[in-house]
Amino acid sequence: MHVEVAGRLLILSGLPGTGKTTLARLLARRLPAVHLRIDTVEQALRDLCDCQVGGEGYRLCQRIARDNLALGLDVIADCVNPWPLTRAEWARSATAVGATAVAIEIVCSDPEEHRRRVESRSSDVPGLAPPDWDAVLERDYRAWDREPIRIDTAGRSATQAADDLYAAIADRADVAPGR
Numbered sequence: 462m463h464v465e466v467a468g469r470l471l472i473l474s475g476l477p478g479t480g481k482t483t484l485a486r487l488l489a490r491r492l493p494a495v496h497l498r499i500d501t502v503e504q505a506l507r508d509l510c511d512c513q514v515g516g517e518g519y520r521l522c523q524r525i526a527r528d529n530l531a532l533g534l535d536v537i538a539d540c541v542n543p544w545p546l547t548r549a550e551w552a553r554s555a556t557a558v559g560a561t562a563v564a565i566e567i568v569c570s571d572p573e574e575h576r577r578r579v580e581s582r583s584s585d586v587p588g589l590a591p592p593d594w595d596a597v598l599e600r601d602y603r604a605w606d607r608e609p610i611r612i613d614t615a616g617r618s619a620t621q622a623a624d625d626l627y628a629a630i631a632d633r634a635d636v637a638p639g640r
Contacts, residue, residue: 472565476600565610
């Protein structure tokens, strides 16, 4: 009897403009892993279903994540993931198929750099307007209830931050890249 090995769910979190999507893309290529970007899914729901989106994008991506994890693929959940509730839902998606959940928080500790990033970026998701700096500051983003891998992107290149993230994952015996 052949037993499938479930993949790893890398659960990203962090405010808009910290570098989550950039790091998720770099990491997805390097591992390789499936990249599930909430912004893309939520905008598609708005465009295709003409609806107001609440938690539907998260729940849809969690189902897609479970399917891919069950195939033994690694999955990166790329989202703000602001509350303990949303983080727990991602973790349950992993455990439901015997996968490992890895908590990762992306931060930009330099407020001026963070603001510059937010104010100078444009969206690569058609129809999606990125939040402005005031919206980022007003975001209800809560602390993790357990210690995540934390990567600070301030004052460094995306490649340097991605290398540190990859190394931090490798340092965790239960989630080593390349298994």
